[in-house]
Amino acid sequence: MRTLRRVLSVLVSVLLLFSISGCWNYTEVDDMSIVAGVAIDKNKADGKLLLTVELVDTNGGLDKTQAGFKMISLSGDTMFEIVRNIISITGKKLFWSHAKAIIVSEEVAREGLIKAIDWYSRDTETRSDVFIFVSGEKTAREVLNLNSTTQAIMSFELAQMMRDEKYISSAPTVEIWDFIDKLETLGNNAVAPIVNIHVKNGQKNERVEGTAVFVEDRMVGKLDGDETKSMLFVKNLITGGVLDIEDKHGTPSYSLEIISNQTKLKPRMAGGRLQMQIETMTQTGLDEVMTVEGFMKGETIQDIEKRASERMEADILAVIHKVQQEYDADIFAFGENVHENQPKIWAKVKAHWPEAFADLDVTVSSKVEIQSSAKTTRAIRLGD
Amino acid sequence: MKSEDAAINSEADGKISSSQPLSPSLDDTLALFRKIFSNDGTLRIRVIENKHSMPIRCGLIYVDGMIDRDLIQNGITKPFMAYEFTDEESGNPAELMEKIRMEVINISDIMVSTKLDELVGAVVSGKTVFLMDGYAGALNINAQGWETRAIQEPTTEKAVRGPREGFTESLFVNLTLIRRRVQNSDLKFVFTDIGTRTKTQTCICYMESLASPDILKELYSRLERVEIDSILDTGYLAELIRDEPYSPFETIGNTERPDALVSKIMEGRIAVLIEGTPFALTLPYVFVENFQASEDYYINYYFASFNRLLRVLGAFMSISIPAGYVALVTYAQEMVPTLLLLSIATARQSVPFPTIVEALLMLTIFEVLREAGARIPTSIGQAVSIVGALVLGQAAVDARIVSAPMVIMVGLTGITTLLNPRLTGPLIIVRLALLFIAFFLGIYGYFFGLLGLVIHLMSLRSFGVSYMLGVGSIRPQDIKDTAIRAPWWDMYLRPAMIGARNMKRKPSNKRAKRP
Numbered sequence: 001m002r003t004l005r006r007v008l009s010v011l012v013s014v015l016l017l018f019s020i021s022g023c024w025n026y027t028e029v030d031d032m033s034i035v036a037g038v039a040i041d042k043n044k045a046d047g048k049l050l051l052t053v054e055l056v057d058t059n060g061g062l063d064k065t066q067a068g069f070k071m072i073s074l075s076g077d078t079m080f081e082i083v084r085n086i087i088s089i090t091g092k093k094l095f096w097s098h099a100k101a102i103i104v105s106e107e108v109a110r111e112g113l114i115k116a117i118d119w120y121s122r123d124t125e126t127r128s129d130v131f132i133f134v135s136g137e138k139t140a141r142e143v144l145n146l147n148s149t150t151q152a153i154m155s156f157e158l159a160q161m162m163r164d165e166k167y168i169s170s171a172p173t174v175e176i177w178d179f180i181d182k183l184e185t186l187g188n189n190a191v192a193p194i195v196n197i198h199v200k201n202g203q204k205n206e207r208v209e210g211t212a213v214f215v216e217d218r219m220v221g222k223l224d225g226d227e228t229k230s231m232l233f234v235k236n237l238i239t240g241g242v243l244d245i246e247d248k249h250g251t252p253s254y255s256l257e258i259i260s261n262q263t264k265l266k267p268r269m270a271g272g273r274l275q276m277q278i279e280t281m282t283q284t285g286l287d288e289v290m291t292v293e294g295f296m297k298g299e300t301i302q303d304i305e306k307r308a309s310e311r312m313e314a315d316i317l318a319v320i321h322k323v324q325q326e327y328d329a330d331i332f333a334f335g336e337n338v339h340e341n342q343p344k345i346w347a348k349v350k351a352h353w354p355e356a357f358a359d360l361d362v363t364v365s366s367k368v369e370i371q372s373s374a375k376t377t378r379a380i381r382l383g384d
Numbered sequence: 385m386k387s388e389d390a391a392i393n394s395e396a397d398g399k400i401s402s403s404q405p406l407s408p409s410l411d412d413t414l415a416l417f418r419k420i421f422s423n424d425g426t427l428r429i430r431v432i433e434n435k436h437s438m439p440i441r442c443g444l445i446y447v448d449g450m451i452d453r454d455l456i457q458n459g460i461t462k463p464f465m466a467y468e469f470t471d472e473e474s475g476n477p478a479e480l481m482e483k484i485r486m487e488v489i490n491i492s493d494i495m496v497s498t499k500l501d502e503l504v505g506a507v508v509s510g511k512t513v514f515l516m517d518g519y520a521g522a523l524n525i526n527a528q529g530w531e532t533r534a535i536q537e538p539t540t541e542k543a544v545r546g547p548r549e550g551f552t553e554s555l556f557v558n559l560t561l562i563r564r565r566v567q568n569s570d571l572k573f574v575f576t577d578i579g580t581r582t583k584t585q586t587c588i589c590y591m592e593s594l595a596s597p598d599i600l601k602e603l604y605s606r607l608e609r610v611e612i613d614s615i616l617d618t619g620y621l622a623e624l625i626r627d628e629p630y631s632p633f634e635t636i637g638n639t640e641r642p643d644a645l646v647s648k649i650m651e652g653r654i655a656v657l658i659e660g661t662p663f664a665l666t667l668p669y670v671f672v673e674n675f676q677a678s679e680d681y682y683i684n685y686y687f688a689s690f691n692r693l694l695r696v697l698g699a700f701m702s703i704s705i706p707a708g709y710v711a712l713v714t715y716a717q718e719m720v721p722t723l724l725l726l727s728i729a730t731a732r733q734s735v736p737f738p739t740i741v742e743a744l745l746m747l748t749i750f751e752v753l754r755e756a757g758a759r760i761p762t763s764i765g766q767a768v769s770i771v772g773a774l775v776l777g778q779a780a781v782d783a784r785i786v787s788a789p790m791v792i793m794v795g796l797t798g799i800t801t802l803l804n805p806r807l808t809g810p811l812i813i814v815r816l817a818l819l820f821i822a823f824f825l826g827i828y829g830y831f832f833g834l835l836g837l838v839i840h841l842m843s844l845r846s847f848g849v850s851y852m853l854g855v856g857s858i859r860p861q862d863i864k865d866t867a868i869r870a871p872w873w874d875m876y877l878r879p880a881m882i883g884a885r886n887m888k889r890k891p892s893n894k895r896a897k898r899p
Contacts, residue, residue: 017825017832026714026826028738029729058729097718098725127718156722 030058033092036069037101037155039140040116042108043075049108049116050075051082052141054155055090056098069153071145079119096126100159102176103133103195105140109212109219114183121180128177131162134212134219136196143195146206154206158195161208165193169232169241169258170225171208183217187335187346187353190214191231194222215329223319230319233280233312234332236263243284243368245308247291247299254304255288259371267338267345274345275361276334278316282366284308286373292382301370308368316364330357406498408477410443410517417445420504427507432461436468440480441517445503450510452529459491459527460514477519484516485523493526505583532557538640538662540805543679547643551662555585558657558664561642562589566649570594576607578621578658582614585659586621589645594652594878594886599668599847603654617661627845632810635846637669644678652883668849668882671841672866674806675699680869689868696867698803703815703837705797706743707822707830709789714739715826731787740823742786746794747819749776751812754798849881871895 034056043050050073057068072089076082087093104116120126135143147154162173171193182190191211198207211223211231223231232238243256266277286304323329335353339346349356407413414429421427430444444460467488469480485494497503498521503513506524514523535557538550551558559573574588586607590600606625615621622636623629639645640662645655648666656665675695680688712720713728720728735742753772757765777795780786801811814837822830844851854862861877864870873895877887 017829026739026823027717028732029713029717029725030732030735032717034726034729056726056729058726058733095717098722100722 027093031092032095033090034058034095035099036153037099037103037144037158039103039105039135039144040079040108041105041139041141042111046075048075048077049079049082050141051079051086052144053086053094054144054153055094056153069147071141073141079116080123083119096123099126099130099155101131101133101155103135103140103143103158104192105135105138106212106219108140109134109192109214111218113179113214113217113219117176117180121176128180129175131159132174132176132179132192133158133195133208134192136194136210143197143206146197146204158206158208161206162193165208166239167241169229169238170210171228172211172232172237183214185333185336186350187330187337187339188333189329189331190217191331192219211331213323213327213329213331215327220329221327223322226315227319227322230312230315231323231331233261233263233282233316234265234278234320236261238263238282242287243282243308243312245304245311248303253290254286256284256304256308256368256370257287257374259283259285265334265337265341267334267342269342269345270361273359273361274338274349274356275363276337278362278364280312280316280364280366282312282368284368284370286370289373289379292379305368305370309366312366312368313364316366317362320362320364324358324360324362328354328358330354334360406500406503406520406522408518408520410441410515413515413522414443414445416500417504417507421507430461432464434465434467434469438471440469443515443517444512445507445515446512446527447507447510450528450530451512452527455491455527455529456512460489460512460525463488463490477516478521481516481519481521481523484514489514489523489525491525491527495524497522497524508583509585535561541639541641541644541678543641543677543682546679546682547641549642550640551642551645551657551664553660553662555587555657555659558642558662559587559589562646562649562655565642565646566591571649578607578610578612579615580611580613582616584615586615587657588654589649589657589664590654591649591652594650594883595654596652596882596885599849600654602847603656603667615658618656618658618663618665621656621658622665627847631840631844632813633671633841633844633851634674634806634810635667635669635844635851637666637673638663639666639678640664641678647678647681650889651878652885668846669851670846670849670853670879670882671844671851672854674804675867676865676869681872685869685871692867692869695803698800699807699811702797702800702804702811703818704830704834705793705800706747706815707818707833708827709793710739710743710819711822711827711830714823719827728787728789731789734784735787736785739790740819742790743794743819746786746790747797747816750794750798853879853881 036054036056038054039052041050041052042048052071052073055070055072057070072086074082074086074089076085083094102117102120104113108116117132120130121128133143137143144154147157165171165173172191174190174192179190179192182188191213193208194210194212196207196209198205209225209228211228212219213221213223229238229241238258238261241258243258244252245254245256247253261280261282263281264279266279268275268277286301320332323331330353334357335346335350338349407416410431414431417427417429426448428444428446428448432442432444434440434442442464444456446456464484469483481496485496497506503522503524507513510528510530512525512527514525516522532554533552535549535552537548541550549561551561563571568591570592572588572590572592576586576588577583578586588600588603588607603625610621610624612620612624618638622634622638626635628635637648639648645664645666649655653666653668656667675692677691680692713732717725732739737745749772753768753776757768760768777791781788781791797815801808804811818830818833818837821833825832842850842852842855854866857863857880861875862880864875865879876890876892877883878889880887883889
């Protein structure tokens with residue numbers, strides 16, 4: 001009787017195991033279309049959404065070392081409708097977990113992104129760590145379709161670019177969860193990197209540079225690469241990149257490699273006005289001196305540091321003023337900072353924060369330190 | 385004659401009544417032996433006489449092939465025939481027998497016996513029975529001698545460094561090998577026989593001051609309860625006396641190496657050896673012993689620890705690879721790194737079978753090759769590996785019957801199994817169980833399977849000692865001989881519970897000092 005009870009309880013446990021399983025029904029990898037990335041456009045003809053998915057082509061077989069891709073475009077009223085209807089073209093269910101990039105056209109972005117990304121963040125099969133881009137070209141799909149000659153998968157290349165963005169700091173790195181998080185936060189506006197097609201010598205390459213500025217879910221303007229870097233300084237997101245500094249005659253001749261940066265935001269009440277004090281502390285290395293005499297003869301390290309600091313202060317102020325006046329979008333998260341550090345003041349300004357942000361008094365004090373001059377202290381000597 | 389018939393009848397049942405008295409008549413006794421050993425062509429009966437004073441007739445009974453002929457000739461027949469007995473001596477059979485035992489026969493091991501069953505048992509075990517006409521008793525002379533295999537390096541437990549001697553099929557040679565390593569009267573050999581028909585000699589071997597009396601008592605009581613007619617290898621015995629008879633994991637260890645056996649005895653374990661097999665049992669047996677090789681104790685402890693960790697990792701991989709692969713590829717594709725998923729997807733194109741069928745197919749083929757390799761003569765072994773590697777591996781991938789990643793997975797599974805020869809059997813069973821549960825329930829099922837495995841292992845006992853002894857312990861001495869092997873100067877305690885009777889192996893933590 002005891003044995004019987006034991007056997008029965010084991011059987012019941014095993015049966016229960018089946019009922020609490022998370023994912024029933026297995027899928028073979030060859031029965032699905034792996035999505036690499038997606039471009040969202042507005043269809044010119046009927047004004048509906050036009051979705052272009054980049055699918056990994058696994059039919060290459062054994063001899064091919066690199067997986068190819070294929071593009072499928074379909075328009076429809078809602079994202080999910082299009083996504084499901086694509087099965088009628090591919091014959092296989094789309095598999096979204098490995099998608100790396102969403103590119104939205106500027107047109108869609110200016111109309112509002114909620115309708116494009118809600119499905120993506122809501123669905124169970126999609127991942128929220130996908131990178132989001134705004135196309136700098138007319139449509140988003142032409143960027144995705146750029147590599148039709150080399151057969152390299154564009155979305156994976158874009159994801160790789162985002163991972164190495166920390167060495168350039170000319171575009172923000174934004175994953176979709178981060179984007180949505182900023183949409184939901186008062187006192188913090190969303191940004192997204194801009195992807196362009198870079199044409200030189202007849203060769204077309206994708207290039208990620210600049211920032212699309214959003215107010216709520218609508219894109220309102222752009223920042224270029226240098227402005228983006230200043231913005232990232234304010235947001236304390238700089239982990240690398242280059243500062244180019246003029247010499248005393250005003251020609252750019254020094255490159256400072258950013259080693260680390262620390263930015264502090266201090267919201268204060270000064271003379272009845274809310275003031276944001278920004279202090280940056282940047283450690284750099286002197287990595288390039290484009291003069292014959294070298295830097296010790298021409299100028300001292302202190303001179304270069306001073307000029308770099310002044311330059312940075314001016315750049316940062318300029319971009320803040322631009323954003324305040326032209327876009328009125330708090331992409332620097334000043335509001336959130338006030339909320340955290342001065343909750344009493346925040347309670348007062350919260351209700352009319354966009355206006356308060358535009359009216360915000362900003363002071364910047366930058367300090368650039370040169371730690372080293374890389375491998376050598378001397379200039380290249382010119383022989384005869 | 386009536387009693388003789390009774391003796392023969394009872395012999396037919398495999399039993400001889402011990403109350404059967406021996407007849408003083410030599411001819412009667414010889415006739416009785418002839419009857420008992422009827423249809424046995426190996427029985428030799430030799431009648432010899434000494435005629436110096438008055439004739440003394442004697443008989444020798446032995447089984448051919450189990451005695452040392454030279455010893456019988458020089459130790460029994462020659463001295464007996466040449467000895468000059470006086471008349472008075474010849475008159476009293478009892479005194480005469482005593483004189484023969486004390487002065488004539490020059491073989492060291494002689495016993496007097498008057499019981500028929502003892503004598504029959506002595507004859508079948510290779511001893512020589514010496515009978516004298518007119519005396520109702522016999523001498524039981526040990527002049528055993530037979531061919532044994534030479535002491536060779538054990539093939540199942542090879543060591544690059546360490547003793548090269550292995551046990552043989554001869555129990556006494558094996559005991560010699562042990563005794564030579566432990567020259568201490570504390571080492572005990574207790575004999576018994578098991579097998580109602582084979583009467584296989586069994587020896588229980590332990591250190592009196594180290595072995596736990598409780599475990600010893602338990603072992604004796606389990607051996608007493610064994611009821612089997614024959615024992616041909618210690619494997620029979622292990623299955624009959626083990627704990628948890630339904631578990632695939634061994635709870636009694638076996639070894640072919642005398643050095644390994646002695647090291648276990650020195651930890652307080654008990655060994656059981658039987659005649660006819662080079663494999664000795666050691667008990668209690670705990671899980672980590674599956675990963676230990678005797679070489680671990682002879683080589684540098686960093687290297688030994690590394691090897692042990694490899695074996696543990698190998699065992700884990702061997703049960704996890706097929707299940708993990710199937711779970712990842714059919715359920716949790718989002719957990720596979722993108723590029724790996726793409727290459728798996730590319731390789732799986734136009735493979736006709738689902739992943740699980742592929743996995744089962746390849747695993748079965750691997751096991752078939754393994755079993756074939758183990759059974760066939762070594763000279764054909766090469767052919768099997770060629771067939772396995774080329775035909776079934778390369779050709780199956782080229783023909784798109786299986787995908788290349790699956791071949792890699794099965795290859796890895798196979799090779800990691802070979803890291804742990806002691807665990808081969810359990811690993812195969814656990815692997816298949818995990819594979820099925822992973823196929824039905826994905827990663828979730830795989831982890832539940834692992835959990836079940838851990839629960840099962842934790843619940844096992846070997847002679848009252850937890851099978852997972854030391855696992856989960858945070859006392860440094862408990863983990864010094866587990867997945868790692870600590871240096872000898874630091875292993876100053878014997879394993880807990882097993883060596884509980886005398887924990888200290890050496891004064892604590894004394895290492896060599898710099899001069």
